Amino acid sequence: MIRSFNALLIRDLRLAARVGGSGVMGLIFFLMIVTLIPFALGPDLNLLSRIGPAILWIAALLATLIGLDRLFQADQEDGSLDLLRLSHAPMEIVVLAKVIAYWLVTGLPLAIAAPFLGFLVALSPEAMLAMVSTLLVGTPALTFIGAVGAALTSSLRRGGLILAILVLPFMIPTLIFGVSAANAAVGGTIPFMTPFLVLAALSLIAAVVGTVGAAAALRSGE
Amino acid sequence: MRLSVNNLACERGERRIFEGVSFTLSASEALVITGRNGAGKSSLLDILAGRLHPVAGAILLDGAGERTLAECLHYVGHRDALKAALTAEENLTFARDFLGHPALKPREALEAVGLAHAARLPVAYLSAGQRRRVALARLLVAHRPLWLLDEPTSALDTASQETLRLILESHRENGGMIAASTHSPLFLKDAKEIRIERASRPSTVAGEER
Numbered sequence: 001m002i003r004s005f006n007a008l009l010i011r012d013l014r015l016a017a018r019v020g021g022s023g024v025m026g027l028i029f030f031l032m033i034v035t036l037i038p039f040a041l042g043p044d045l046n047l048l049s050r051i052g053p054a055i056l057w058i059a060a061l062l063a064t065l066i067g068l069d070r071l072f073q074a075d076q077e078d079g080s081l082d083l084l085r086l087s088h089a090p091m092e093i094v095v096l097a098k099v100i101a102y103w104l105v106t107g108l109p110l111a112i113a114a115p116f117l118g119f120l121v122a123l124s125p126e127a128m129l130a131m132v133s134t135l136l137v138g139t140p141a142l143t144f145i146g147a148v149g150a151a152l153t154s155s156l157r158r159g160g161l162i163l164a165i166l167v168l169p170f171m172i173p174t175l176i177f178g179v180s181a182a183n184a185a186v187g188g189t190i191p192f193m194t195p196f197l198v199l200a201a202l203s204l205i206a207a208v209v210g211t212v213g214a215a216a217a218l219r220s221g222e
Numbered sequence: 223m224r225l226s227v228n229n230l231a232c233e234r235g236e237r238r239i240f241e242g243v244s245f246t247l248s249a250s251e252a253l254v255i256t257g258r259n260g261a262g263k264s265s266l267l268d269i270l271a272g273r274l275h276p277v278a279g280a281i282l283l284d285g286a287g288e289r290t291l292a293e294c295l296h297y298v299g300h301r302d303a304l305k306a307a308l309t310a311e312e313n314l315t316f317a318r319d320f321l322g323h324p325a326l327k328p329r330e331a332l333e334a335v336g337l338a339h340a341a342r343l344p345v346a347y348l349s350a351g352q353r354r355r356v357a358l359a360r361l362l363v364a365h366r367p368l369w370l371l372d373e374p375t376s377a378l379d380t381a382s383q384e385t386l387r388l389i390l391e392s393h394r395e396n397g398g399m400i401a402a403s404t405h406s407p408l409f410l411k412d413a414k415e416i417r418i419e420r421a422s423r424p425s426t427v428a429g430e431e432r
Binding site for chain 1: 271272273289290293295296297299300302304305306307308316317318319321322340345380398422
């Protein structure tokens, strides 16, 4: 079972690194949105640093969403999904391997890149540190929630839009606690740990519900 | 090991495709499934592979121990289940590690289908026939007793068809079972044959006979 898990994880990481893979795409998209917002708002540094965490979080959410429709659809189209059903590893392990691979190539780079993009929205050093930690803990929740939508829309030809409509409402709690934790780190009345722990809890819940949900959606398939 | 299929019926899109399909398959036996286009040959294989659920009937696999039917079979369908961005060797390495019960090394499997020279090429650069051969090489990288093949000879040239026949016969000699749907003869030694016909009785839920 571990062997199947590793094999699939390595395959998906390899695919992401090849031409046409989703590897860098999310990161560039993230950079684009964060760059666009200061152009729209104008060079008001106080305003930017106040809404900076919110901008970064929304950008991270959209960047996670952008490649998600291909998560299971690519395997569905070329028949690989039928191959994935033939292992002794249950569908949950398959989903887990694919989602972790996806997070490693989109979520993790976003968290690592956040301090550099923080400069564009005039974040203070403490806020940058808070952004990295909240994105690191919060993006798995976004990926796992999105995986359920990706599994449900895997057999639809243009599933991307439906996917966004399906999963965005469920991402709201993650967004709320992610932004409030990042804001709490630079001031405010609530301690940083309160929203941060809720965010961590959301990720853990999403990991369980998302894995089971996506596996069930893929099983019922066709 | 013995596969028995009893009174299987299949519906797709609320239309009865076939019904009353029964056969048994023991070790070293091969089953050739024939029938017209749309008769349900692929659907029958899909049901055996666990991709579709039958509306009636039962599939039993004796002597497999704790392994389920899905863990005992290889399925090569119309879609070749290869990743175009990965090389032929990487595709087979993945299948070997993922499916478990490893047999031949990817290189050796590619040699067996005459594609050793293309091992390091991304599958995207291969022709339809070559891709089909890489998909068939997957049969050799992991031990599975039952092989389900949907039109295995499509896109293959005459020489490759003969290679495929030898591979299938050697699988049977080792006690394997084969179920293949085909339009062109596979020349397998005393293979069973089953012909799938469209269900004669219009399904009551079809809604088009009114």
